Amino acid sequence: MLAKEIIKKIKDAESNITSVIFVGCGASKADLYPAKYFLEENSTKIRTSLYTANEFNYATPKAVNSNCIVITASLGGTTPETVQATSKAKSLGAYVITLTHKKDSPITKDADYVIVHGFEKSYAEKLEKMIYALQLAVEILNQFEGYANYEEMINGFNNIYDLIEKSAATVLPQAKEFANSYKDENVIYLMSSGATHKVAYSTSICLLMEMQWMNSGSFHDGEFFHGPFEIVDKDVPFILFMNEGKTRPMDSRALTFLKRFGAKTTVIDAKDFGITSVISEKVADYFSPMLISGIFRVYAEQLAIARNHPLTKRRYMWKLEY
Structure with missing residues (x-):
């Protein structure tokens, strides 16, 4: 239904x-x-x-x-x-x-x-x-x-599937480069804002901690300057998910700071994949998390290959009572 x-x-x-x-x-x-x-x-x-x-x-x-x-x-x-x-x-x-x-x-x-x-x-x-x-x-x-923006949302639902598939098909070279660069990191931090905030969170706790056994942490980049930015230093690894929409200035501010101090930064930016060419700017905020999630799945798959650690591998989950 x-x-x-x-x-x-x-x-x-x-x-x-x-x-x-x-x-x-x-x-x-x-x-x-x-x-x-x-x-x-x-x-x-x-x-x-x-x-x-x-x-x-x-x-x-x-x-x-x-x-x-x-x-x-x-x-x-x-x-x-x-x-x-x-x-x-x-x-x-x-x-x-x-x-x-x-x-x-x-x-x-x-x-x-x-x-x-x-x-x-x-x-x-x-x-x-x-x-x-x-x-x-x-x-x-x-x-x-x-x-008021109901029709724009319906149009977004009609277009988001093709946009995810076309975008994911373009990023394999970047995903392989990311995997080889990040595969031996002791910890990886993730940030985002707006509707994509919890995509950063789930990438941290699920794709990295659960599926790769890598130490990770995530935080809203609106909170970045209220504590977490103190750990920024040259080559400290970050992943930043950038939205196209109202909260983009927060993402951009965080990126500027990461670059300023030479942090090791991977950016997945919805804008780079032309989200507003097929979805109205009025509602693009709400579709950024789907697009970014689909793209980063390619990165996660390549990380698993580089680490020789399948995304399905578990130590505790489904293996014992807890």
């Missing part, structure tokens, strides 16, 4: 939605962030929040009731904390939508609506979860409050 149809069904049943809560773990939580960011920035009436699943389970917000939409996500649909959160939201009367790659997986059991997304076939398909979550947020805003 499409996002537009799901939200219409919810609105037909409950016209007074006051809260939308996004719930997930790790990369799935980060995939929900652009939707949360969009709704928080544009809604004047709806309370919006994003929870890691066990926080939701242990400290459940009182707003979870029949006036609330809870959107949960789990790639395989088996993440125990998120499965529990989905059931808890349902038991409290919320309208529950879940995003997963596995039809009929445990997370779908107590969901009112299920969107099954792709993953394996392409770089763009790996971003479907993030894209579908944003579509839900756009429909919630437009149907419950109205949204």
